[in-house]
Structures are given as C-alpha cells and as structure tokens.
Amino acid sequence: MRYLVLLVCAIIRVTVASGQTYLIRGANIHTMAGPDIQNGSVLIRDGRIAGVGHNLAAPKDAKLIDARGLQVYPGMIDAGTEIGLVEVNAVRETEDTDELGRYNPQLVALTAVNPSSEHIPVTRVNGITTVATMPEGQLISGQVSLIHLDGWTTRDMGIKARAALHIRMPFIQTEGRRVFVPDNESGGGAEPGAGFANAKRDFDKQMSDLNDFFESARRYKLARDTKAPDFKPDLRLEAMVPVIEGAEPVLVTAIREREIRDAIAFADKQRVKIILCEAPEAWKVAKEIKAHDIPVILGPVLALPLDEDDPYDRAFTTAADLDKAGIRFAFATLTGSASLSSRNLPYQAAQAVAFGLPHDDALKALTRNAAEIWGIGNQAGTIEEGKFADIIVTDGDPLETRTRIHDLFINGKLVDLNNRQKDLYDKYINRP
Amino acid sequence: MRFGLLGLCCASLAVAADLPVLIQNATILTVTNGVIRGSILLENGKIAAIGEKVLAPAGAMVIDGSGKYVMPGIIDCHSHIMIEAINEGSVSVSSMVGIGDVLNPEDIAIYRALAGGVTTANILHGSANSIGGKTLVMKMRWGRSAEEMKFQGAMPGIKFALGENPKRAGNITGFGFAAPGQAARYPATRMGVEDVIREAFNDAKVYRASWDEYKARTARGEIAIPPARDLKLEPLVEVLEGKRLVHAHCYRQDEILMLLRVADDYGFKIRTLQHALEAYKVAKEIAAHGAGVSTFSDWWAYKMEAQDAIPYNAAILVRKGVLTSLNSDDPELMRHLDKEAAKTMKYGGLSETEALSLVTINPARQLMIDNRVGSLEVGKDADVLLYDGHPLSNFSKVLKVWIDGHEYFDRDADIQQRTRLEIEKKALIGKAAAERSLSRPAGSGQTVRVQGGPAL
Structure with missing residues (x-):
C-alpha cells in the first residue's frame, strides 16, 4: 500500500486559486508553437491560457493589458539549477543539495525548496518562470523537481516533484588524487601508472555497484509485484521502480566524452531512459547521442574550454553543434557559482547564438524543448490554449540584456517584478 | 645586404x-x-x-x-591570470612579495582574454592578506615574454583585503587559505584587520622617518649609517608617498568606511575599492575620499558578505559621482566584460557610453593610464x-x-589554424603512444633501448 501512496505523490496536482482573468492585447505573440501572431491577444484564466489569437473578445471580468508594440513569449525554463536548495554557497547551513551517501534515489528536491529564497524573485524578473532544481551528489543524489518560480508554498510551486533521478556518472578520477610516481629504473616503487590503475579500479567498482543497485531494484519490483512472502517495503528501492519501468528518466551528469559514452552504454544495458546533463563534450559523441535519441540538458555556455588546447570558443559553439546534429537540447545554468546565476540563462543562450546557433532554435531550447525534455510539453513551453499561463511581456528580444520585462505571469498570476535587490536600489539611490 | x-x-x-x-x-x-x-x-x-x-x-x-x-x-581592473602563485597566506602583511616575480606569459588565459577583447589587465594577488603583494598592469601581448607584456609607465600597485577572506585564515574554524598544520593567524575579525593595517602603517612611518633622518644627516655632511632596508615596509612607504596605488578587496560598507578612515588618518589615498559590493551604500563617503570602485556586474550570494550585493551597484556609484569600473576576477568572466557592461543599462539605466566606460576609460583612469589607453x-x-x-x-x-x-x-586566423593544430596533436599523441609501446613490450618489465636513442 505504501508504494501506492508514493506513486500518487509523484505527480503534484497544481491547484491555483482561480484568480484574476487577464487579456493581453495588441502584442506580437511568439507562441513557439507556430508562426508569430502579429497584433494578437492572449486570454488568461484560472492559471491557464484560455485563448490565443486575433481579436479575442474581452470577458467582462478580464483585466486588460495593453501590450501594443510589445512582445509576448512563453516564460523561459532553466533546465538545471539549485534554486531553492542553496541560499549562500559558502554557508553550509543554507545548502541542501548534497546528502551523505551514494545511493539516495528516495530524496526529492522539492522537499527542501525554500519558497522564501531570494533567488526566486531575483531570477524570475529576467523572464525565467520555471526551473528544474536538482540534488547534487556523488552517484545517485535524488529526484530532480520542476518548479514554478512563484508560490506561497512548495505545493503551489511544484509542477513535478519526481521529474528525473539524478545520477553523476562514475568516472576515472585521476585529477585531485595523489599519484605515486615510481622510480622504475632502480627496481623499487610501484608499477608505473599505479595512480591510474587505482583510479580505474575505483571506477570499475562504482560502475558494478551502480549496476547492482539497478539489479536490486528489479528484484525488489519483482518481489513486490509477485507479493513474495518475505517482501519488505524499502524506500530507496521503491523510488527506483518508476525508473526501471521506464516511466521516469534518469538525468545523467556526464562531463567527458568517455563518461557520455559510458552513460549511453549504461542506458542500453539497464534499458532506462536517460537525459544527458551538462555534457560539455557532447559534440564529440553527437552521432551516438542522435542515434539513441537522447536529449541533452547542456551546461553553461559561458564556460572555459575543458582543455588547454581546445579552441577558445569551445563552450560557445557546442549548442550549435548539437543543433546541427539534430539533437534535442535545452540550456541549464547549473547554478553552482555566482557567475552562473540562473537569471543570466537567456544571455548564456545568446552567446551560443553569437557563435552560430540559429536564434529561433535558441528560443526553442529555452522554452518548448526544455518543457518537452522535462516531460511537461503538454503543459508548458508554448503559448497554446490549456497550458500554464507562464508568459512574459517584453519590449524586445529576451535574449538581449537591455530588453525590459514589462509583465510576468506565472501560473496565470501577474507576478511582482520587485525583489530585495530592487528594494535596496530604491533605498540607497535615494540616500541623501 | x-x-x-x-x-x-x-x-x-x-x-x-x-x-x-x-x-x-x-x-x-x-x-x-x-x-x-x-x-x-x-x-x-x-x-x-x-x-x-x-x-x-x-x-x-x-x-x-x-x-x-x-x-x-577592454581594461580589466582585477585579474589573477598569468600568475603562478596567488596568496602568500602565512602572514597577514605580505607587501614584500610581488606579482612581477611569478608571471607566466604562456598562460592560455591570456589568449582567451584577448579573444574576448581584453587588452590590458591589472594583475593582483589574492585576498588572504590584510595587506597583500605588489601588483602590476599588463598588456595582453600574447606570444611575448613576461617582461614585454608589462605596461611600461603604469603606476605599480598593492593589494589590500578586508572582511571574510583575510580573517578566515586567522580563524581556527575557518578554511581556505591556511596550509595544513598552520597555526591560527592574527587577525580573525574585521577589528583585527583594521589593527593589522594600522600597525603596518605605523611601522612604515617609523621606517620612513629613519630614512628621512639618515638623508638629512648625510645632506648636512654628517657621517651616518643607513637604516637596514625593509622590503615589507618599502612598498608601504611608497603608498604614503603616493607612488604606489592601493587596490583594496572589500565587501561590506562598514569595512569600506574603516579603510577610508585609516587611509585619512595615515595620509594616503585608496585608489580603488575592489568588488566593494556594498559600495552603493556609502557612495557619498567614497566619492569624498576620491576612491574609485571596481566591482562585479551581478555576482551575489556566494558568501555571507555578498548577500546585499545588487546588480545596481555600478549604476548607483556612477550616479553619485564615483569613478567606477567592472572587473572580472575570473578567467571566464574576463572574456565577456562587454556583456557585463550591458547589464548596467538594464540594472540602473546607464547609457551606452556610460556602460562602455565601465570597461574602458574608467578602469584606465583608476589605473592612471588614461593618457595612453x-x-x-x-x-x-x-x-x-x-x-x-x-x-x-x-x-x-x-x-x-x-x-x-x-x-x-x-578570429578567422584562429579558426584556420585549428585543423593544423588538430593534425599536430594527433601526430604527437601517435608518437607518444608508439614510444610507450616500444618502451614497454607486453609481459616484459625490462628496459629497452630505442635504436639510436637513450635508454628508456
């Protein structure tokens, strides 16, 4: 019975107090679901988009938003962040991403999202309405949650509590280890390459443990489904069931080419659906990624090349490379450090445009693709009837820093564009 | 001929x-x-x-x-590229060390910064010390020697640091800069940071007076023994005499005001407050002292003292008459300071020219090289x-x-040479692999000799 409760919890029903009805009029609407609608309208009711098109009649109770000369886009989605889980990077007490232990599929990011985090209002004012927020750890760190950047409680904010299981692909870790350099000539010392051999042994052990864990989950499910007499519920293994059933994807963080290849082989072997995460070397494995139809949540565009002899613009051009290869991808800031603030998501995508990614494809990656990859394509990512009213009204291209956001709707609610940083500005610009 | x-x-x-x-x-x-x-x-x-x-x-x-x-x-007023050593963390006053001794002209970060439009950078030590090392202004003349990259005629500087970083090394529960086994180091509080700076300038004044007295005596024709040179205090005397610019890492408004008071008391100037994420709170006092501010566009939340950091900092400072620049402090950010400047138009409404000034003429003025760049x-x-x-x-x-x-x-030449580099890399890897397989035949631990070559 217990697992049934768990499964029911897996998808959170978004309930929005039926609030104000809005009609945005006169805007250029970038629906991302077809051609732009010039001088069009969007009707917002009960948190959803109730109509899109020309000359929509204004219902009596609707508040009119005059958007003549303005642009309307779907809210942007940061496909990988730590929003709500970390407040101040250097203060351990404010950090909830990284649990002890290597096997934590039962942990759910949404549990620890702080709805009062200052990162939420600071991020959304740049047009980001939705983010994936993820636990970060050594191996299986927990469940990635999709959240709206507005809400009184985590219940209001949650779109999908268990959007994917996050795994950091094991890798042969030679950097940051003490490597004993042997003196082979004198006949003493260890074998040459002992550092590598040890690292390889650790890696092999991790891989076999990981495969064993998936195998345990299969046996657990079998015991559960066949009502085996000695069956005992186990929260860790229970959380694995949707994954091995293929109902829930695995988000696999993989950096180097080898890790990406290992991730693909792992997915084949375990017959699970994966989404690659960060994947700065995905361009080296583009053919295989495409052949397996694996989506990629690409890490920061504004990043240094991994290797000294990489081209200076290596990270700037990866999105264009994936796009050319026909791979579905979205952008993630993976907000581990100050410079990668989620609020700069659109500007990271713009850098990819400067280095070859078609502009429309960048916009798609920020909206529609992100929603589809995260399994909420029927609810978000475009401006279509029935979807969340996650909408931004701007005076220009949201990928340009100078563009101003005039109005921001999340879940049909007109969200305050103020935040603590703006308050401090207003306070101190007026200091006598 | x-x-x-x-x-x-x-x-x-x-x-x-x-x-x-x-x-x-x-x-x-x-x-x-x-x-x-x-x-x-x-x-x-x-x-x-x-x-x-x-x-x-x-x-x-x-x-x-x-x-x-x-x-x-573009001029970056705060960078740590091309140096082999960042912090001399064992002491809190390390004015005896200098960037000039640890320059690496082959740091690839130089080329990457260049590709992002940076032509000049102020290269500083880290922030582990209340008074850190001697800084230098460098031009990104990639391919030249370290000596040839130095910005001839630019004023030398010195790094100061306030707040969490210098006090962290002193706190036994702290982390970061102290080497393993290293004893706790004074200071461990912001009060102590002030004291360390005051003590140092006290010493510098006494030291300068000893030289003044020596010079006066020899000028009078008396026979005098020169004081022993003190390599730690010499740069501080240069600060007192206005011959060396102070670039002070800081965050909170209280520590900013503290440093301005110390400088006023000892009769020297703070040239730039670096980072200074709360400078917007005390813009008036900073302008009155005549200090400049070199800050981030929008970094915040990475440490406690960055909690009140706002992306409007630069705009407020400009509006209140403070000479302001945007810096990188980071080899990645360094590659898009132009885009960082654009953020000040969004946050605080600076004009295009004001925004561009933050990464060009303003840092040039702060470094006193605006007659050149x-x-x-x-x-x-x-x-x-x-x-x-x-x-x-x-x-x-x-x-x-x-x-x-x-x-x-x-950019075109860069792209064209990529294929050549790729071929060269493959050839080198192939050569290394061949040599490796020659030197280690399967099943044999014996030394082999490649024909005509040395024993491997």
Whole structure:
C-alpha cells in the first residue's frame, strides 16, 4: 500500500486559486508553437491560457493589458539549477543539495525548496518562470523537481516533484588524487601508472555497484509485484521502480566524452531512459547521442574550454553543434557559482547564438524543448490554449540584456517584478 | 645586404614593423568623443587618425568595416591570470612579495582574454592578506615574454583585503587559505584587520622617518649609517608617498568606511575599492575620499558578505559621482566584460557610453593610464577591437584585436589554424603512444633501448 501512496505523490496536482482573468492585447505573440501572431491577444484564466489569437473578445471580468508594440513569449525554463536548495554557497547551513551517501534515489528536491529564497524573485524578473532544481551528489543524489518560480508554498510551486533521478556518472578520477610516481629504473616503487590503475579500479567498482543497485531494484519490483512472502517495503528501492519501468528518466551528469559514452552504454544495458546533463563534450559523441535519441540538458555556455588546447570558443559553439546534429537540447545554468546565476540563462543562450546557433532554435531550447525534455510539453513551453499561463511581456528580444520585462505571469498570476535587490536600489539611490 | 635588413626587421619586436591599419566605413565607439561613422587609422603603434574620411597611407592594410563596430580595448581592473602563485597566506602583511616575480606569459588565459577583447589587465594577488603583494598592469601581448607584456609607465600597485577572506585564515574554524598544520593567524575579525593595517602603517612611518633622518644627516655632511632596508615596509612607504596605488578587496560598507578612515588618518589615498559590493551604500563617503570602485556586474550570494550585493551597484556609484569600473576576477568572466557592461543599462539605466566606460576609460583612469589607453583618441596607444556587431549586444563577438597597432587576435586566423593544430596533436599523441609501446613490450618489465636513442 505504501508504494501506492508514493506513486500518487509523484505527480503534484497544481491547484491555483482561480484568480484574476487577464487579456493581453495588441502584442506580437511568439507562441513557439507556430508562426508569430502579429497584433494578437492572449486570454488568461484560472492559471491557464484560455485563448490565443486575433481579436479575442474581452470577458467582462478580464483585466486588460495593453501590450501594443510589445512582445509576448512563453516564460523561459532553466533546465538545471539549485534554486531553492542553496541560499549562500559558502554557508553550509543554507545548502541542501548534497546528502551523505551514494545511493539516495528516495530524496526529492522539492522537499527542501525554500519558497522564501531570494533567488526566486531575483531570477524570475529576467523572464525565467520555471526551473528544474536538482540534488547534487556523488552517484545517485535524488529526484530532480520542476518548479514554478512563484508560490506561497512548495505545493503551489511544484509542477513535478519526481521529474528525473539524478545520477553523476562514475568516472576515472585521476585529477585531485595523489599519484605515486615510481622510480622504475632502480627496481623499487610501484608499477608505473599505479595512480591510474587505482583510479580505474575505483571506477570499475562504482560502475558494478551502480549496476547492482539497478539489479536490486528489479528484484525488489519483482518481489513486490509477485507479493513474495518475505517482501519488505524499502524506500530507496521503491523510488527506483518508476525508473526501471521506464516511466521516469534518469538525468545523467556526464562531463567527458568517455563518461557520455559510458552513460549511453549504461542506458542500453539497464534499458532506462536517460537525459544527458551538462555534457560539455557532447559534440564529440553527437552521432551516438542522435542515434539513441537522447536529449541533452547542456551546461553553461559561458564556460572555459575543458582543455588547454581546445579552441577558445569551445563552450560557445557546442549548442550549435548539437543543433546541427539534430539533437534535442535545452540550456541549464547549473547554478553552482555566482557567475552562473540562473537569471543570466537567456544571455548564456545568446552567446551560443553569437557563435552560430540559429536564434529561433535558441528560443526553442529555452522554452518548448526544455518543457518537452522535462516531460511537461503538454503543459508548458508554448503559448497554446490549456497550458500554464507562464508568459512574459517584453519590449524586445529576451535574449538581449537591455530588453525590459514589462509583465510576468506565472501560473496565470501577474507576478511582482520587485525583489530585495530592487528594494535596496530604491533605498540607497535615494540616500541623501 | 637585403637579407641583412630583413634579418634586422625580423629580429625587432618594435611595433614599427607593423603595417599601418585603416578600418573604413565602421561605427567607431570612441567612448570619450561620441560615435563616429567613418575610419580609424592605426600607425606606428598609435591611433593616427579618426574621422569620416581618412586617407590610407602607402602600404596600409585596409579593412572594410561596413556593419562592424570599433571600440577601445577592454581594461580589466582585477585579474589573477598569468600568475603562478596567488596568496602568500602565512602572514597577514605580505607587501614584500610581488606579482612581477611569478608571471607566466604562456598562460592560455591570456589568449582567451584577448579573444574576448581584453587588452590590458591589472594583475593582483589574492585576498588572504590584510595587506597583500605588489601588483602590476599588463598588456595582453600574447606570444611575448613576461617582461614585454608589462605596461611600461603604469603606476605599480598593492593589494589590500578586508572582511571574510583575510580573517578566515586567522580563524581556527575557518578554511581556505591556511596550509595544513598552520597555526591560527592574527587577525580573525574585521577589528583585527583594521589593527593589522594600522600597525603596518605605523611601522612604515617609523621606517620612513629613519630614512628621512639618515638623508638629512648625510645632506648636512654628517657621517651616518643607513637604516637596514625593509622590503615589507618599502612598498608601504611608497603608498604614503603616493607612488604606489592601493587596490583594496572589500565587501561590506562598514569595512569600506574603516579603510577610508585609516587611509585619512595615515595620509594616503585608496585608489580603488575592489568588488566593494556594498559600495552603493556609502557612495557619498567614497566619492569624498576620491576612491574609485571596481566591482562585479551581478555576482551575489556566494558568501555571507555578498548577500546585499545588487546588480545596481555600478549604476548607483556612477550616479553619485564615483569613478567606477567592472572587473572580472575570473578567467571566464574576463572574456565577456562587454556583456557585463550591458547589464548596467538594464540594472540602473546607464547609457551606452556610460556602460562602455565601465570597461574602458574608467578602469584606465583608476589605473592612471588614461593618457595612453581606454578610449579611441588620436595619439593614444592603438589598442583597438573590431566587432561583428554592437559590443553591448549579446549577439556580437570580437573579430580582431590590436595592441600597440599589432594584431594579436584574428578570429578567422584562429579558426584556420585549428585543423593544423588538430593534425599536430594527433601526430604527437601517435608518437607518444608508439614510444610507450616500444618502451614497454607486453609481459616484459625490462628496459629497452630505442635504436639510436637513450635508454628508456
């Protein structure tokens, strides 16, 4: 019975107090679901988009938003962040991403999202309405949650509590280890390459443990489904069931080419659906990624090349490379450090445009693709009837820093564009 | 005779060897004299002409700048690239150490910064010390020696640091800069940081007085024994005499005011407050002291003292009359300071020129090199960038970079040489693999000898 409760919890029903009805009029609407609608309208009711098109009649109770000369886009989605889980990077007490232990599929990011985090209002004012927020750890760190950047409680904010299981692909870790350099000539010392051999042994052990864990989950499910007499519920293994059933994807963080290849082989072997995460070397494995139809949540565009002899613009051009290869991808800031603030998501995508990614494809990656990859394509990512009213009204291209956001709707609610940083500005610009 | 001359030319590093460069039909963002649609001539290392029409001198390389933008080279007032050692963390006053001794001219970060339009950078030590080491201003002359990269004529500086970083090394529960087994180090509080700086300048004043007395006695013809040189106090005496600029890492308003008070008490000036994420709270006091501020565009939340950091910091400071620049402190951020500048238009409503000034003429003024760089003016160093669009647009990128009229970056050339580098890399890896397999035959631990080569 217990697992049934768990499964029911897996998808959170978004309930929005039926609030104000809005009609945005006169805007250029970038629906991302077809051609732009010039001088069009969007009707917002009960948190959803109730109509899109020309000359929509204004219902009596609707508040009119005059958007003549303005642009309307779907809210942007940061496909990988730590929003709500970390407040101040250097203060351990404010950090909830990284649990002890290597096997934590039962942990759910949404549990620890702080709805009062200052990162939420600071991020959304740049047009980001939705983010994936993820636990970060050594191996299986927990469940990635999709959240709206507005809400009184985590219940209001949650779109999908268990959007994917996050795994950091094991890798042969030679950097940051003490490597004993042997003196082979004198006949003493260890074998040459002992550092590598040890690292390889650790890696092999991790891989076999990981495969064993998936195998345990299969046996657990079998015991559960066949009502085996000695069956005992186990929260860790229970959380694995949707994954091995293929109902829930695995988000696999993989950096180097080898890790990406290992991730693909792992997915084949375990017959699970994966989404690659960060994947700065995905361009080296583009053919295989495409052949397996694996989506990629690409890490920061504004990043240094991994290797000294990489081209200076290596990270700037990866999105264009994936796009050319026909791979579905979205952008993630993976907000581990100050410079990668989620609020700069659109500007990271713009850098990819400067280095070859078609502009429309960048916009798609920020909206529609992100929603589809995260399994909420029927609810978000475009401006279509029935979807969340996650909408931004701007005076220009949201990928340009100078563009101003005039109005921001999340879940049909007109969200305050103020935040603590703006308050401090207003306070101190007026200091006598 | 002819090849003799050629040989001379090749051996010379002088910029005079560079052909004049004329960029025509471009949008020229001078920063100090508005926007000009026309031409700019780089000759003999300097900007020789700017105008609607400029005649090409004989032998000039002419570049069609149609649809393109020209702006002055970006100046980063806070960087740690090209140095092999950042912090001398064992003491809190480390003014005896200097950046000049640890420069690595082959740091790839130099080339990457260049590709992002940075032509000059202020290279500083880290922030582990209340008074850190001696800083230097460098030009990103990639391919030259460390000595040749130094910005000749720029004032030397010194790094100070306040707040969490210098006190962290002193706190036994702290982390970060203390080496394993290292004893707790005074100071462990902001109060202690103030005291360390005051004590140091106390000593510096006594030291200076001992030299003054010695000089006075010898001037009177008396026989006197010179004081022992103190390499730690000498740079501080230079600060007192206005010969060395103070660049002080700080965050909170209280520590900013503390440092300004200390400087006033001891009679020296703070040239720049670095980071200074709460500077907007005390802009008036900073302006009154005459200090500049070099800050981040929008970093925040990474540590407690960055909690009140706001992206409006630069705009407020500009509006309140503080000489302000944006810096990187980071080899990645360093590559898009132009885009960082654009954020001040969003947060606080600066104009295009004000935004561009934050990464060009303002840091040049802070480093007191504005007579040479920081804007496009006739007679200034030809440190010039060519863009494929407006530098403040996120869709634009740097195409070419000149320093002293010499082309140090060209995007087309960079792309063209990638294939060659790839082939060379493969060949080297192949060679290494072949040598490795030769040296370690399967099943044999014995030393082998490659024919004609040394024992492996």
